[in-house]
Amino acid sequence: MDPIIITFDNNSRARVLQALSLRNGPNEELLDPDGQILTGQDFEPLSESSFGGVLQGSKIAIRKDRHSIIQYFVDKTDKEI
């Protein structure tokens, strides 16, 4: 069976970020526990509103857009098959 999917909405997002030990930086970018700016697969900074989640098998956060999902499956082709 394909993995379980946990979704969050805008109202639960802050609590999800807190659970992932992510916090807001001075310029609205997200910071990880080491104070480094969180980036997506495109290496661009992520903000709370653009945070799309974290996919299984990866510690890389994704941007809240369709292209991130596409990139995940293209990368999965490389790793899995």
Next chain:
Amino acid sequence: MGALDFLKALLPDIKIDIKIDNSTHIDNRKIELKDSAIIVAGQTIDDPRTVDAFYKRLNELSKEESLPFQLIHEDLFEDFIEFERTYNLSKDDLKLLKGSLPKDEMERLLMARRIALAYSDKKQADLIETLEEQLEDLHPKYGKRVYNLLAGGYFDELIIPFAKIHIERGTPEKFCKFYKEILEFFPLAIFVGNGTTEDKLKKDILRRLKLKGIPFIRIHAVGTTNIRKVMNVTDSVTKGFLTDDRRYTTTYGIQGQVFEINMEKIPHGK
């Protein structure tokens, strides 16, 4: 393991007493974090002790190598499910082509397959335009061509058989070159499939013969029936042109053909 059992396993010290409502359709893989509650198996858990325990567990899991589930914003859920379905349906092709084609080609192919899936599902009709626009935005030069190749059946009839030949021979770079040429010269290529009539083939050739400045037209066919169509039609329309008829055999012993019409006419008297 369904979503409810998964949640129970995540929180072994918490008693989760939920009755599954069989009258409503429930996504058995989905757990929703909504407002300050958790929704699973169609039921809402808003007991603070359970919700707190869940986020505490999420925090513990975030310190491990990776999460044992997908964690995504609800806006991405539908896309995730559909691209996952596309990926699962295309696994054989993706497995074959990875390593021969670069990542951006694989991305184009996955997006094209997603569009094809949307066309086959009436419920997704509204989404098609958005998906096509995104393919063109992300891949303006070749995105649509890849989709047209896929929709025309040429992936199954031509490109995949070619890939198999070269991968088995240990020459994937030749397949990559072949594929790039197909995309580059797509307007100059004609693909003859089982659904192509001789009438349509003749019209396609004549239309391309009128194009100014093109160096050649290449007609690709797989299968003896399709090759016969090519020979029947090209006999009359290629008079006065130099032609080249190259044949090959696919891994499964099927005959293939690349018939080229060189736009340089045969000099008078020769």
